Amino acid sequence: MGPSGSGKTTLMNVLSTIDKFSGGEVWLEEQALLDLNKKALRTFRQERMGFIFQDYNLLDTLTIKENILLPLSLRKFSSDEMERRLRPVIQALNIEEIQDKYPTEVSGGQKQRASSARxxxxxxxxxxxxEPTGALDSRSATQLLEQLASLNETFQTTILMITHDSYAASFCKRVIFLRDGGIVNELYKGDQSQSDFFDRILHIQSAMGGNQR
Amino acid sequence: MNLLNMTFRNVQRNFRVYTIYLFAMITGVMVHFTFSSLMYNQDILDVLNNKESFQTGVSIASVVIFLFIIFFILYANSFFMKQRKKEFGLYLLLGMKESQITRMVFVENLLIGSFSLVIGILLGGLLSKFFGMALMNLMQYDNVITLNFPYQAIGSTIILFLLLAIIASIQSFFMISRVQLVELFHAKEKWKNRYLLRSLWQLYR
Incomplete structure (x- = not known):
């Protein structure tokens, strides 16, 4: 996390290989991403990376279920396999009953859960x-963050979240503070309770100057 | 669900977004067909002494009109593609190739194209009857112009609009290749430079 202009989004664009950079290396699963050509990178991104956006980027022409399955249908998975994968994900995110609706018919929180499922x-x-919670009210945001945390537990997937909201950050296991393009501090949650962790994040923030939004 | 299914779904569900483009296509077909069916209209040809110069005149006019239509449709297409930039970015991010997206856009263009051909030819036929009547009136003949659809006119319209669908798809391919994935992360697209279409679009919404 960090204030506006600290380079959070740029860092993420670079890590996720959708932006170019002039120096340094990115390694993921023992693979130096810079060594890959455009085609290999496309496949790598398709198979090993997931993305959640602030404004969801769901396709209005597809139902929630089709949106979630889109990455699999583009890779030509069988429909049995797709159903098999869909079930645990939509159950964990609690969007089973809206799976046949269109994105325009559901709430922002539900859209964001659908895009997390995707x-x-x-x-x-x-x-x-x-900023997955950037466009959500605090109740949907809390719900989403809890579910992301539990997805992280059950599916053992690393989630790298960008936020400027200390409360959102307190759901994480590790928080890295950025400022003016550099790392200025780092916190691990460890065994503390969420509210203790939240207090520590706030403390660091005020020590950093506290001009957060 | 495969690519073709998705294409149909796009046209079906996204009709609102497609309307401006569709409108441009229909207008194009209509205007072009009006002129080319005048050129081949048997009733007019029968009464004229100087068929060749009439046909050259009208065909020059229809070439000029077609050039305008090309610009009109390329403009509408580029506006339309800009609207869908995020959609394309998402496809690319999820691992679709530029060529696959272009194929999808081409099929969409064909669908919209054939729909507007049917509508445009029907409207153009009507319009050409009125133009023919006005023409006869101006030249002070009192023959009756029947409503007809010369097959040469239909053929040339279909060929020209197939060509147009190809040109528009090539334009789309270049626009898709230029899509920056980074833009996906920018909340809400910024509008620029397209004042006319933008205001039309806002009115329409």
Whole structure:
């Protein structure tokens, strides 16, 4: 986390290989991503990465279920296999009853849960989430964050979340503070309770100058 | 669900977004067909002494009109593609190839194209009857112009619009290749430069 302009989004774009950079290396699953050509990178991104966006990026022409399955249908999975993968994910995210609706018919929180399902259904090594709670009210945000945390437990998928909200950050296991393009601090949750962790994050923030939004 | 299914779904569910493009296509077909069916209209040809110069005149006019239509449709298409930038970015991010997306857009163009051909030819036929009547009136003949659809006119319209669908798809391919994945992360698209279509679009919404 970090204030506006600290380079959070740029860092994520670089890590997820959708932006180019002039120096340094990115390694994921013992693979240096810079060594891959465009085609291999496309496959790698398709198979090992998931994305959650602030404004969901669901396709309005498809139902929630079809949206979630889109990454699999583009890879030509059989429909049995798709159903088999769909069930645990939509159960964990509690969107079973809206799976046949269209994105325009459901709430923001439900849309974001659907897009989280889409990110996780390919069973990726890492999920990138850019301000996933940015457009949600606090109740849906809390619900989403709890579910992301439990997805992280059950599916053992790393989730890299960008946020400027300390409360959202307190759901994480590790928080890295950025400022003006550099890492300025780092916290691990360890065994503390969430509210203790939240207090520590707030403390670091005020020590950093506290001009957060 | 495969690519073709998705294409049909796109056209079906996204009709609102497609309307401006569809409108441009229908207008194009209509205007073009009006002129080319005048050129081949048997009733007019029968009364004229100087068929060749009439046909050259009208065909020059229809070439000029077709050039306008090309610009009109390429403009509408580029607006339409800009609207869908995020959608394409998402396909790319999920591992679709640029060529696959282009194929999808091409099939969409064909679908929209054939729909507007039917509508446009029907409307153009009507319009050409009125133009023919006006023409006869101006030249002070009192022959009756029947409503007809010369097959040469239909053929040339279909060929030209197939060509147009191909040109528009090539344009789309270049636009799709230029899509930056980074844009997916920018909340809400920014509008620029397209004042006319933008205001039309806002009115329409």
């Amino acid at each position: 990110a996780i259904i390919t069973n990726p090594a890492i999920v990138f989430a850019d």
